[in-house]
Amino acid sequence: MSVERLAELIRTHQPCVVLTGAGVSTESGIPDFRSASGIWARYDPMEYATIEAFRRDPVKVWDFYGRRLEVLACAQPNVAHEALAELERDGLIRAVVTQNVDRLHELAGSRDVVEVHGSIRTSSCLTCGETAGFDEVRRQLENAPAPRCSLCGDVLKPDVVMFGELLPAAAIERATQLARIARLLLVVGSSLAVYPVAALPEDTLRAGGTLAIVNAEATPYDERAALAIHGPAGKTLSAICNYLRG
Numbered sequence: 578m579s580v581e582r583l584a585e586l587i588r589t590h591q592p593c594v595v596l597t598g599a600g601v602s603t604e605s606g607i608p609d610f611r612s613a614s615g616i617w618a619r620y621d622p623m624e625y626a627t628i629e630a631f632r633r634d635p636v637k638v639w640d641f642y643g644r645r646l647e648v649l650a651c652a653q654p655n656v657a658h659e660a661l662a663e664l665e666r667d668g669l670i671r672a673v674v675t676q677n678v679d680r681l682h683e684l685a686g687s688r689d690v691v692e693v694h695g696s697i698r699t700s701s702c703l704t705c706g707e708t709a710g711f712d713e714v715r716r717q718l719e720n721a722p723a724p725r726c727s728l729c730g731d732v733l734k735p736d737v738v739m740f741g742e743l744l745p746a747a748a749i750e751r752a753t754q755l756a757r758i759a760r761l762l763l764v765v766g767s768s769l770a771v772y773p774v775a776a777l778p779e780d781t782l783r784a785g786g787t788l789a790i791v792n793a794e795a796t797p798y799d800e801r802a803a804l805a806i807h808g809p810a811g812k813t814l815s816a817i818c819n820y821l822r823g
């Protein structure tokens with residue numbers, strides 16, 4: 578029933594913009610690093626995921642990112658990513674704004690993806706600006722504890738936003754514009770706890786748009802949403818996709 582209601586909201590409220598968080602990728606075997614367990618619990622984010630830590634000891638930080646990259650390299654898009662890509666192809670989704678750095682929306686076929694926390698697609702040299710692609714970085718990590726710049730030899734930094742770093746301004750500006758023009762902002766797999774992304778629903782509501790949420794747990798915006806579904810992203814989105822495609 579709620580699946581049908583959400584499908585109708587998407588059909589009648591265009592343009593629809595989607596905002597995704599870690600919950601959309603957990604079904605691809607990617608843990609939410611903010612609530613990580615297992616081997617990830619050994620890595621204190623303040624020691625491994627801040628820009629200060631990187632400037633202090635980049636090789637140590639790559640001990641964490643190297644493992645993370647391996648997990649991400651093996652991950653495949655799941656039915657949630659695929660459903661969002663199909664709905665974009667059908668003209669029912671304008672763009673996907675994502676907090677994820679895993680490239681899985683792109684791999685699933687989504688074309689307009691705004692990555693507000695950066696991406697593991699590239700790593701950059703903070704000294705000279707040279708960049709290296711994901712495959713080159715992985716190749717280097719097979720033989721060294723950290724990838725180095727081919728021009729100046731400094732340790733590369735993954736192009737993901739670390740704690741203490743500013744978010745990419747152009748991506749945030751585009752995300753804000755999309756949130757304002759959205760007649761429906763569909764939040765999937767984000768608990769809307771991390772600013773400034775957590776402010777995007779406010780932008781949509783203030784501009785007269787409607788909010789819908791699909792997330793495993795409750796969010797601070799549930800009461801202001803036209804619909805909040807608490808459940809796994811994959812099952813819900815593939816059901817919506819099937820409904821809308823008849």
Ligand SMILES: [Zn+2]
Binds near residue numbers: 703706727728729
């Ligand atoms: Zn360099």
